[in-house]
Amino acid sequence: MNTSSKNTDSVVATADSPVLRIENLYVQLPLGSERRYAVEGVSYDLAPKEILCVVGESGSGKSLTARAVMGLLPAPHVQYEKGQIVFQGEDLTKVSEARMRQVRGGEISMIFQEPMTALNPVMRIGEQIDEVIRFHASQPRKLRRQLALQLLEDVQLPDPSRIMSAYPHELSGGQRQRAMIAMALALEPKVLIADEPTTALDVTTQAQILRLIKELQAKHDTGVLFITHDFGVVADIADRVAVMQHGKIVEIGSVDKVLNHPEHPYTQALTDAVPSLIPRMAKEVVSAPILEVRNLVKTYRSGGGWFGLGKPVKEVNACDSVNVVLNDAETLGIVGESGSGKSTLARCIVRLLSTDAGEIIYRGQDLCALDRSSMRPYRSKIQMVFQDPYASLNPRATVGRIITEGPVILGESKSEAQSRAREMLELVGLDARAFERYPHEFSGGQRQRIGLARALALQPEVLVADEPVSALDVSIQAQVLDLLADIRDRLQLSMVFITHDLRVAAQVCDRIAVMRLGQVVEQGPTAQLFDNAQHPYTQELLDAVPGREWSRLRALS
Amino acid sequence: MSFWRRFCRNRSAVVGLIILAIVVLIAASAHLLFPEDPFKLVGQSMSPPGENGFLFGSDTLGRDVAAGMAHGARVSLLIGLIATTVAVSLGVLLGAFAGYFGGWVDDVLMRVTEMFQTIPSFIFAILIVAIMKPSINSVIIAIAVVSWPAVARLVRGEFLAMRNREFVQACHIIGMSDWRIMVREILPNCLSPIIVTGSLMVATAILIESGLAFLGLGDPNIISWGFQIGAGRTVLRSAWWVCTFPGIAIMLTVLAINLVGEGLNDAMNPRLRERT
Incomplete structure (x- = not known):
C-alpha cells in the first residue's frame, strides 16, 4: 500500500x-x-x-x-x-x-x-x-x-x-x-x-x-x-x-x-x-505439559429423526484428531476462523462437551474417562472465560452469588467464599462494592472482569479463554488483555486462548496452534509462526489481517 | 422504571385489576354480606331484581341470586387459582425436564404432552369429571389435567433456549448439579412468561369450571356461577335474571383476569416495553 x-x-x-x-x-x-x-x-x-x-x-x-x-x-x-x-x-x-x-x-x-x-x-x-x-x-x-x-x-x-x-x-x-x-x-x-x-x-x-x-x-x-x-x-x-x-x-x-x-x-x-501484529517477547517455555490433548475427535450429528426415518444424518467433524500440548505457565493460542472447531476444542477441554475419541490428560489423568462425580475434583482446576459478556452472567443473580457459587459447591464455607470473592473482584480491578450488584449495572468490559473473577475464585491452574475480548471495544479490549496477562503472570496460570484475531494472539500467546476445519494445520512459537509460516493457510490468514502494513510501519518507527 | 409504573401505563390492565379486586373483595366478604347458606330457600321464588328484598332477584326455588353469586365468586376464584397452580407446577416440571435434558427425555415427554393436546380440552374435562364423580376435587383435577400441556410447551421452549446460554455453561464448569442449575439459574429467568400464561390460565379455568357446573358436573354441594346459570336455563324466558347476573359475573371476571394478564405481559416482556 x-x-x-x-x-x-x-x-x-x-x-x-x-x-x-x-x-x-x-x-x-x-x-x-x-x-x-x-x-x-x-x-x-x-x-x-x-x-x-x-x-x-x-x-x-x-x-x-x-x-x-x-x-x-x-x-x-x-x-x-x-x-x-x-x-x-x-x-x-x-x-x-x-x-x-x-x-x-x-x-x-x-x-x-x-x-x-x-x-x-x-x-x-x-x-x-x-x-x-x-x-x-x-x-x-x-x-x-x-x-x-x-x-x-x-x-x-x-x-x-x-x-x-x-x-x-x-x-x-x-x-x-x-x-x-x-x-x-x-x-x-x-x-x-x-x-x-x-x-x-x-x-x-x-x-x-x-x-x-x-x-x-x-x-x-x-x-x-x-x-x-x-x-x-x-x-x-x-x-x-x-x-x-x-x-x-x-x-x-x-x-x-x-x-x-x-x-x-x-x-x-x-x-x-490496536494490538500490534509484531509478537510480544516470547517467554522461555519449559516443556512441562500440564494439559495434553491427544487425538481428540468430536463429531456433530444432525438429522436422522425417529428410527432414522427423517433426513439423512449429517456429520460435521468439529475436531478431527487434534493434538495440542499446554505447558506449565504457558499461553497457548488456538487460532482459526469460524467453523474451524476452536470453540469445540475449548468446550471439550473444560468437559462441557463429551468427546467421541481421544484423550485429554491433565497432570497424568485422562479427563475423558471420568464420569460426572469423579470429574468434580478436577472441575476447579480447569476454568473458562466466555466470549459474550452479556450472556455469560445470570441476569437474575448478584455478582456476589455468581462468584461464590463455585467455591460453595466445592465445599467451601460461605463466609470464606465471600471474602475471597471480594478479593477476586479487587484482583480483576473492580470495586468490592460490586458484590451486591446485578450484572446489568456493569459495562461489557466490567462484566468480562466479573466472568474472570468467577473463574479465578476456584483457584484454577488452567484457564480456557474463549474469545474473551472479541465482543469488546478496542480500548476496553486492550485493558482486559493487560489484565489477563497480569493475572496470568501473577498467579502462574496456564492459559488456552481461543481467538480469531491474529493481532490479539500475537500479543497474548507464547505458542499458537492454527486450526482449520477441525484440524490443527500448524503449531509453533508465536514469533516463529509469524515470521515464517509453513502452512499456506497460516500464510493466508496472516496476509488477511487488516492493517498489516500499517502495523509493521508503526512497529518500525 | 419500576414494574408497577410499567403496569399502570396500560390503562385497560388497571381497569381489569380494579374489577378483579372488587370480585376478590366480594368473594372474601361473602359470608358477611350473605351469612346464610346460598342454597337456602329464603323467600318467594322467581322474584324479579329489586323486589322482595332480592337485589338480583330469586330463582325458581326462591334462592337469592345475589347470595349465590357472592358465594359463587369464592368458588370460581378458588378453583381457578388452585387448578392453575397445579397445572403450572406440573407443566413447569415436565417442560423443564424436557427442555433441559433434551434427547429422548424430551421426545417422550413431548409426545405425551401432544397426546393430551390432541383431545379437545373441555370434552376431556367432562370425561374426567364423569369418571371420577363430580366433586370440587375432581373438577380441579380435570381442569389441571387439560391445562398443563400449554405450560409444559412454553417452559420447554424457554429452557431449551436458556440451556446453551453461556452463564448456564459456566455453571456446568464450576460443577453445579443439574437440579440446582434448573431451579436456581434457569427457572428465575423464565418466570415472566410463566406468570403471564398462568394468569391467563386462571380465566380459562374459571370458564371450564362454569361450563362443567352448567352441565351439572360441578360439586352438587357447592354453589357456583355455572350451576346458577344451569339452574336458570329452563326459565330463561320468564326469569331472565337468574341466568343473566351470574353470566355477567363470569364475563367480567374472565375479562378482568385477561386484562391483568395482558398488563403483566406488557410490563414483564422487555421487547414489548417500548411499544407506545
Missing part, C-alpha cells in the same frame, strides 16, 4: 464539490438517556470517488449519523433535531418521504453488518436484486435479469445464474455480503454507506470484501462512507478518516495524518490500543 499516492488522491478528491455534506447535525436521544444527543454537531463531507472511514467505539454515534443520512433513524425514540444533510445540493432533512424513497437505494445505498438479517430469508437472491431495480427504474424483465446477472458477476460471485435462484441461507457469509453489495450497487448510487460490512466475517473473507469494495468504488466512482471500529480496516481502505467519540467528531483528516500522527488524545489512545 502506498500512502503517498493515496494522499494526493484525497487532495484531488476533496477538490471536487462534495457529493454529500453533513453540517452541524444533531440527533436527539430519548429523555433519560445517558446523554442528550446521539450525534452532536457533526459535520463532514464526502467527495465523489472518496472513501471516508468513520471510526469510533460502540455508542459513539457513528452508525446513527449514517442512518440519519438514509432517513432511517429508529423513530420515535431517536429523532433528528437540527443541522443539514446536503446530498448533491438537496437538503435531505427537508425532502418528502416519497423523494427520500427515491434517494434510498437509488442514489444512496447501504450495506449492513449482518447480511443474513439484511436479506429476506424467504426470497431468492435474484428476486431481491430485481426488486431494487424494479422499484427505481422501469425496464423489461429480461433486461433486469441481465443486469442482475452482470451485478453478481461484478461482485465476483461464482456461477451467478445459480446464485440468482438461491436463498440467502444457501450462501456463505461472504457470499451473502457480496450479494448485498450487488444489490446496493444495482443502480449505480453516488454514495454507498457501509455500516461495519465486514465485522461479522472471517478475516480472509473480510480481506476479499474490502478489496471488492475498493475495486467497485474505483470503477463506479462512488463515494463510500465506511463505518468501522477497526483501525486495521481503516488503514487498508480509507482515503480520509473521521474519529467519533460521544457523538462528536474529535478528529478528521487524511488517513496518514490521523493514523500515524494523531493529534487528539482520544485518537492517540485508540490507535495505541
Whole structure:
C-alpha cells in the first residue's frame, strides 16, 4: 500500500464539490438517556470517488449519523433535531418521504453488518436484486435479469445464474455480503454507506470484501462512507478518516495524518490500543505439559429423526484428531476462523462437551474417562472465560452469588467464599462494592472482569479463554488483555486462548496452534509462526489481517 | 422504571385489576354480606331484581341470586387459582425436564404432552369429571389435567433456549448439579412468561369450571356461577335474571383476569416495553 499516492488522491478528491455534506447535525436521544444527543454537531463531507472511514467505539454515534443520512433513524425514540444533510445540493432533512424513497437505494445505498438479517430469508437472491431495480427504474424483465446477472458477476460471485435462484441461507457469509453489495450497487448510487460490512466475517473473507469494495468504488466512482471500529480496516481502505467519540467528531483528516500522527488524545489512545501484529517477547517455555490433548475427535450429528426415518444424518467433524500440548505457565493460542472447531476444542477441554475419541490428560489423568462425580475434583482446576459478556452472567443473580457459587459447591464455607470473592473482584480491578450488584449495572468490559473473577475464585491452574475480548471495544479490549496477562503472570496460570484475531494472539500467546476445519494445520512459537509460516493457510490468514502494513510501519518507527 | 409504573401505563390492565379486586373483595366478604347458606330457600321464588328484598332477584326455588353469586365468586376464584397452580407446577416440571435434558427425555415427554393436546380440552374435562364423580376435587383435577400441556410447551421452549446460554455453561464448569442449575439459574429467568400464561390460565379455568357446573358436573354441594346459570336455563324466558347476573359475573371476571394478564405481559416482556 502506498500512502503517498493515496494522499494526493484525497487532495484531488476533496477538490471536487462534495457529493454529500453533513453540517452541524444533531440527533436527539430519548429523555433519560445517558446523554442528550446521539450525534452532536457533526459535520463532514464526502467527495465523489472518496472513501471516508468513520471510526469510533460502540455508542459513539457513528452508525446513527449514517442512518440519519438514509432517513432511517429508529423513530420515535431517536429523532433528528437540527443541522443539514446536503446530498448533491438537496437538503435531505427537508425532502418528502416519497423523494427520500427515491434517494434510498437509488442514489444512496447501504450495506449492513449482518447480511443474513439484511436479506429476506424467504426470497431468492435474484428476486431481491430485481426488486431494487424494479422499484427505481422501469425496464423489461429480461433486461433486469441481465443486469442482475452482470451485478453478481461484478461482485465476483461464482456461477451467478445459480446464485440468482438461491436463498440467502444457501450462501456463505461472504457470499451473502457480496450479494448485498450487488444489490446496493444495482443502480449505480453516488454514495454507498457501509455500516461495519465486514465485522461479522472471517478475516480472509473480510480481506476479499474490502478489496471488492475498493475495486467497485474505483470503477463506479462512488463515494463510500465506511463505518468501522477497526483501525486495521481503516488503514487498508480509507482515503480520509473521521474519529467519533460521544457523538462528536474529535478528529478528521487524511488517513496518514490521523493514523500515524494523531493529534487528539482520544485518537492517540485508540490507535495505541490496536494490538500490534509484531509478537510480544516470547517467554522461555519449559516443556512441562500440564494439559495434553491427544487425538481428540468430536463429531456433530444432525438429522436422522425417529428410527432414522427423517433426513439423512449429517456429520460435521468439529475436531478431527487434534493434538495440542499446554505447558506449565504457558499461553497457548488456538487460532482459526469460524467453523474451524476452536470453540469445540475449548468446550471439550473444560468437559462441557463429551468427546467421541481421544484423550485429554491433565497432570497424568485422562479427563475423558471420568464420569460426572469423579470429574468434580478436577472441575476447579480447569476454568473458562466466555466470549459474550452479556450472556455469560445470570441476569437474575448478584455478582456476589455468581462468584461464590463455585467455591460453595466445592465445599467451601460461605463466609470464606465471600471474602475471597471480594478479593477476586479487587484482583480483576473492580470495586468490592460490586458484590451486591446485578450484572446489568456493569459495562461489557466490567462484566468480562466479573466472568474472570468467577473463574479465578476456584483457584484454577488452567484457564480456557474463549474469545474473551472479541465482543469488546478496542480500548476496553486492550485493558482486559493487560489484565489477563497480569493475572496470568501473577498467579502462574496456564492459559488456552481461543481467538480469531491474529493481532490479539500475537500479543497474548507464547505458542499458537492454527486450526482449520477441525484440524490443527500448524503449531509453533508465536514469533516463529509469524515470521515464517509453513502452512499456506497460516500464510493466508496472516496476509488477511487488516492493517498489516500499517502495523509493521508503526512497529518500525 | 419500576414494574408497577410499567403496569399502570396500560390503562385497560388497571381497569381489569380494579374489577378483579372488587370480585376478590366480594368473594372474601361473602359470608358477611350473605351469612346464610346460598342454597337456602329464603323467600318467594322467581322474584324479579329489586323486589322482595332480592337485589338480583330469586330463582325458581326462591334462592337469592345475589347470595349465590357472592358465594359463587369464592368458588370460581378458588378453583381457578388452585387448578392453575397445579397445572403450572406440573407443566413447569415436565417442560423443564424436557427442555433441559433434551434427547429422548424430551421426545417422550413431548409426545405425551401432544397426546393430551390432541383431545379437545373441555370434552376431556367432562370425561374426567364423569369418571371420577363430580366433586370440587375432581373438577380441579380435570381442569389441571387439560391445562398443563400449554405450560409444559412454553417452559420447554424457554429452557431449551436458556440451556446453551453461556452463564448456564459456566455453571456446568464450576460443577453445579443439574437440579440446582434448573431451579436456581434457569427457572428465575423464565418466570415472566410463566406468570403471564398462568394468569391467563386462571380465566380459562374459571370458564371450564362454569361450563362443567352448567352441565351439572360441578360439586352438587357447592354453589357456583355455572350451576346458577344451569339452574336458570329452563326459565330463561320468564326469569331472565337468574341466568343473566351470574353470566355477567363470569364475563367480567374472565375479562378482568385477561386484562391483568395482558398488563403483566406488557410490563414483564422487555421487547414489548417500548411499544407506545
